[in-house]
Amino acid sequence: MTHAGVLSRSVRWAMALALTSATAAAQSTPPRRIAEVMARPEFAHASWGMEFYDLQSGKTIFALNRDRLFVPGSTTKVVTMATALEVLGPDHRFRTKVFRTGPVVGGVVQGDLVLVASGDPNLSGRARPGEQYAFIDQDHSYGGQPLPDDPLTVIKAMAAQVAARGIRAVTGQVLVDASLFAEGARELGTRVTLSPLVINDNVIDLVVRPGATAGTAATVTVSPATPYLTVHATVTTTDSGGTPALRMVEDSTNRDQRTLVITGSVPRGAPSNPRWVIPAPSRFGEIVLAAALRDVGVTAIPRLASRAIDATALRAHYADSLMVAEHVSLPLIAEARVLLKTSQNLHASNFPLILGALEARQAGPREASRTGFDIARDLMQRHGLDLDGAVQGDGAGGDAYFSPAFMTRFLEMVWKRPYAAAFKKALPTLGVDGTLAAIQKDSPGAGKVFAKTGTFSSYDPLNRRMIVHGKGLAGYFTTKGGREIAFALYVNNVAANVPDPTVLAGQALGEIASIAWESLR
Structure with a gap:
């Protein structure tokens, strides 16, 4: 069978998988160019999840496995930083x-x-x-x-x-x-x-x-x-x-x-x-x-x-x-630029501890058992987020799982806040700066997509190579027609014989985001 034949079958499989998910009736499948990226041989053993969500209409544009949990890596920092901004306020010093x-x-x-x-x-x-x-x-x-x-x-x-x-x-x-x-x-x-x-x-x-x-x-x-x-x-x-x-x-x-x-x-x-x-x-x-x-x-x-x-x-x-x-x-909103652009692990890991400690000092011994994650959960519940789509054990992303749908709804919550524009600007810019500086530099979406990256990988002694357990990209872009889009992209378990599979996966996610920016009106 030719490579083109294999690719076509993989594309049909990806689309069919989206249609058979529990929520597929309310969403369309990823466009052909995005499905082709997912179907590349390097991702033969990988699992994909994504959602592109229209913030004005509150509707899904297209999605795949949007309700399944994925290893998100440092896209977790979107949740950590926004929680700190909500609790302390963007002007906190x-x-x-x-x-x-x-x-x-x-x-x-x-x-x-x-x-x-x-x-x-x-x-x-x-x-x-x-x-x-x-x-x-x-x-x-x-x-x-x-x-x-x-x-x-x-x-x-x-x-x-x-x-x-x-x-x-x-x-x-x-x-x-x-x-x-x-x-x-x-x-x-x-x-x-x-x-x-x-x-x-x-x-x-x-x-x-x-x-x-x-x-x-x-x-x-x-x-x-x-x-x-x-x-x-x-x-x-x-x-x-x-x-x-x-x-x-x-x-x-x-x-x-x-x-x-x-x-x-x-x-x-x-x-x-x-x-x-x-x-x-x-x-x-x-x-x-x-x-x-x-x-x-x-x-x-x-x-x-x-x-x-x-x-x-x-x-x-x-x-x-x-x-x-x-x-x-x-002001705390200035810290968002450091934490998000560079994916600063120490800063992110400290914030749940800071929030829990500050609340305990204000509330007294009765609240001493509460942590920063209890505070985050309270925030999410107030905004009606689906907590079954979120698991978080640290602020940086070393111990977390999120569904694409949870992440896009969290981004929607942030978008409605007074600090939304500053938060978007604090995210890495595709092909320009931060952890996206070297990703899709010459793509149509370069300079147009603002998103947090995420990586979680380890060494595979059996095959003497790295395996990418989780690679993620979550953030915003504005379409050529002025529509505001929140999106979350995840690929898990990338096992490929390439020098650096994290770069491979990161470029693929950036390519998908660029295709979406280029295609959506």
């Missing part, structure tokens, strides 16, 4: 404060300085004029390059505020109260440490720049450079086209002064960033804030390692009259 626990006598604090972690995800150098946070398409948490700004900008600014109050010494220590929620778990994707204190996204960047010629030494730049981590690097440059071979070993006896040894080789070409995860962000905060204070002339030491934090006792000092520094974040 995190306030990170530093308090003194005793009087100031002759410029000397008779007690401690306490930084109270608020959950602000952007204690960094991201802020820009116009109340925007900067981002790089491949975030440094995923091995991309760091922003050029000093990642300790916020910490240094708070230290300067302390000095501006005439404080020149502290008899006690510099403490961090990170009791908003428990610190120490690792998020499921990049394995970065969850904490209510987030400085430089809780990583230290290690920028490895190859030499000009093979055999020369590569340089390693540490950012931020702090007393917390010392790096010893011996890395050589090899010919371009080779494979990086770096080995990173922590060689530390003092847990507050870590030593990292980097050896190996990198090929000529662009710099890389095998960033190092900060294991205890609150401890890191104590060390870098004490160092920043010393840099502005305030004599201070970080908390002694033998001293435990008593957050309940410290809260007695959290009064405006005792506040010596404060950082106020940009």
Whole structure:
């Protein structure tokens, strides 16, 4: 049988499958060009689900398996970010404060300085004029390059505020109260440490720049450079086209002064960033804030390692009259641009913890058992969403299942909110920026489709290849005729003998979205 014959049979199968679903009577099948993408041999073992939904009429345009649950990957972040915007409000600003626990006598604090972690995800150098946070398409948490700004900008600014109050010494220590929620778990994707204190996204960047010629030494730049981590690097440059071979070993006896040894080789070409995860962000905060204070002339030491934090006792000092520094974040809607464009796992994983903790503090012990997912469920129920089409165990998408119909209805809910236009703009743009920067760059839909990507994959030892358990794309576009469309696309279990099946699946989803934009009027 010819390849064309196989393709035709696959197309007929895909269309028949849609017609036999429980809800097929109310929907049309995917157009031929979309069905042809789905029927490519690389997707022979994959499962597809999708829905394209007209937001004005409230009707499905076309769909396939729209009520079945799929592994959504980071399209989950649409739900996480919108839930945070609904609960906290798009204008919410995190306030990170530093308090003194005793009087100031002759410029000397008779007690401690306490930084109270608020959950602000952007204690960094991201802020820009116009109340925007900067981002790089491949975030440094995923091995991309760091922003050029000093990642300790916020910490240094708070230290300067302390000095501006005439404080020149502290008899006690510099403490961090990170009791908003428990610190120490690792998020499921990049394995970065969850904490209510987030400085430089809780990583230290290690920028490895190859030499000009093979055999020369590569340089390693540490950012931020702090007393917390010392790096010893011996890395050589090899010919371009080779494979990086770096080995990173922590060689530390003092847990507050870590030593990292980097050896190996990198090929000529662009710099890389095998960033190092900060294991205890609150401890890191104590060390870098004490160092920043010393840099502005305030004599201070970080908390002694033998001293435990008593957050309940410290809260007695959290009064405006005792506040010596404060950082106020940009509005929460500005954070949406970072979280959604770059698919920032730490930020997304923190939000359910932040929401649950804030509610517990406001409601008291009676609500202590509730979590951020209880809050999300309440929101979904109020808006009449079908919760049987949603399963969520983390904020980033490492533990979730969604149906295409649930996701499009969730997007419909967002579209009716005052922040809808800003939310749409915060999503990656097909072929332009964020995690869609390299997807369908030359397609008709490039620059017209705004959608969150999602990927969940693992290694298959049997076949020595990667399998894509879930690849997703969910968002919006406006047709040439002015119709506003919400859509959700999922392909699960892509097992194909290609160098990177995640790229294959991602390009296919982007192609389908572009075809839909091009075809719908």
